[in-house]
Amino acid sequence: MLRIEPAFESRIAEIVGARFTPEDESGDAHKYTQRLAKVCADNGVAFFYGSTAVALDAQRSVERVKSVEIRTPFGYQHLRARDIVVSLGSYSAPFLRPYGVRLNIYPAKGYS
Numbered sequence: 482m483l484r485i486e487p488a489f490e491s492r493i494a495e496i497v498g499a500r501f502t503p504e505d506e507s508g509d510a511h512k513y514t515q516r517l518a519k520v521c522a523d524n525g526v527a528f529f530y531g532s533t534a535v536a537l538d539a540q541r542s543v544e545r546v547k548s549v550e551i552r553t554p555f556g557y558q559h560l561r562a563r564d565i566v567v568s569l570g571s572y573s574a575p576f577l578r579p580y581g582v583r584l585n586i587y588p589a590k591g592y593s
């Protein structure tokens with residue numbers, strides 16, 4: 482462990498073991514998402530920054546959603562689409578609950 486990370490030297494007496502996973506990597510999440518957004522925009526993706534998804538048009542069944550209602554800084558808008566992907570992180574569960582969809586997603590703080 483000290484060969485890989487000498488910074489642990491001063492606390493070595495308190496450490497009982499370590500595991501190294503060489504396939505793990507770190508990246509710059511901000512840079513990655515900014516560049517990914519640019520690639521998407523260059524390929525025709527429209528982003529509605531500062532907007533909030535407020536409802537699905539799912540009166541009959543969540544399997545047959547035709548549009549999503551969003552609140553933009555300029556008012557409400559209905560976006561129609563063939564397919565709709567809900568990717569609101571831990572907010573996906575409360576967003577979909579009124580439509581009878583129960584997701585096992587629960588927010589947690591800290592490393593888990």
Ligand SMILES: Cc1cc2nc3c(=O)[nH]c(=O)nc-3n(C[C@H](O)[C@H](O)[C@H](O)COP(=O)(O)OP(=O)(O)OC[C@H]3O[C@@H](n4cnc5c(N)ncnc54)[C@H](O)[C@@H]3O)c2cc1C
Nearest residue numbers: 532533534535568569570571572573576589590591592593
């Ligand atoms: C403390 C902590 C540390 C972590 N550390 C790591 C790590 O080191 N490495 C790693 O790989 N992963 C890590 N994770 C996990 C990682 O952050 C998540 O797995 C990942 O961000 C999930 O991506 P997502 O796009 O599904 O959701 P999110 O990143 O949560 O994105 C959902 C987005 O939807 C937006 N949103 C919510 N409701 C609405 C709405 N109604 N309308 C419009 N937008 C909405 C939110 O503002 C948010 O921007 C960590 C998570 C936590 C909490």
